[in-house]
Amino acid sequence: MDRNQIKKWFKEPAKMANKYSLHAIYFCTGCGIIEVPPVITARWDAERFGVIPVATPRQANLFLITGYVSVKTLRAIIRTYEQMYEPKYTVGFGSCPINGGMYWDSYNTIKHLDKYIPIDGWIAGCMPRPEAIFIAVTHLWTLIDKGMANAYIKYRENYEFYRRNQEMALGKLEWPPLYPIQSDVRTVENG
């Protein structure tokens, strides 16, 4: 451990603990997932950075979206994201989640993922190298240090907006809202 960081550990232990134990959810979208097995296994060994894959979203706080997002996958992504504990961080991997990439004019692919769930950072490239994941992780550390990795707070604040966007893409959602929606509260008060 870096001796210079001891002060930080005493000052904000929870933040430091979050930072060095990122539990990434296994979620295989698109072709980018092919980069993840070498990253988590002996060749690149993500555990050096405190990143470890876990089985379910309820144990995870890092969400890597690794490739194009079809309409059907978006439904699963939203459900997964909403099940994760806070603080949670999302990273879009590859050019497809950013703006659709080579699937831009496809009839069934979501173009801008950050319209539906908040994203902390992007890794550009098609495909990015495994090293790019570690660069992203170290950038994420910096963001957490500075208190800028607050996409989950943004989601809470703009939930109504995100939910509306999700409904525009997917039609009616079959699960209840994660946070209370203002307009719903108002109708209850009036009724």
Added chain:
Amino acid sequence: MDEHIKEQLESTFKSVVVTIAEDTRIVVNVKKDHVLAVLRFLKDRKFEHLALISCVDWIEEKEFELVYILTDYMQNGEKDTGRESLHLIVKTRIPRQKPLFETVMGVFSNAEPYEREIHELFGIKFEGHPRLIPLFLEREYEIPPFRKDFDTRKYVEETFGNIPSVENNK
């Protein structure tokens, strides 16, 4: 073997046109009324594996082309003849205005997902298919998305272009 199958097909069915495209690849053009009979005939001659059903939209000729690919690798494996397995490509055309065809599930029961896929992406209805429900898609499309007259760019701009980004939520 290739010539043998060709002779058999041409002598049994009058309207069939058989061309040998490559060593192990035979193209059989069939009128749409005879497809089931030809497939049944070929199945009896050890072409037991339906590998794929595909569809082509010939928009200028106003026709859909259905492509059935059969192989005989089962028989090949048993006898170990040392040659590659034979691919038989059965092609038929149906009119674009009336996209209706009969299911081949009575001959090859593994045609079920292929026919559902073609029904979803090209809008061809297969009579006699037990469950023509969506396979991949969630959204509704006015024109099935794999037809040539489906304007993808216009569709994308209309559907996803109107969704605002979060920065506008101020």
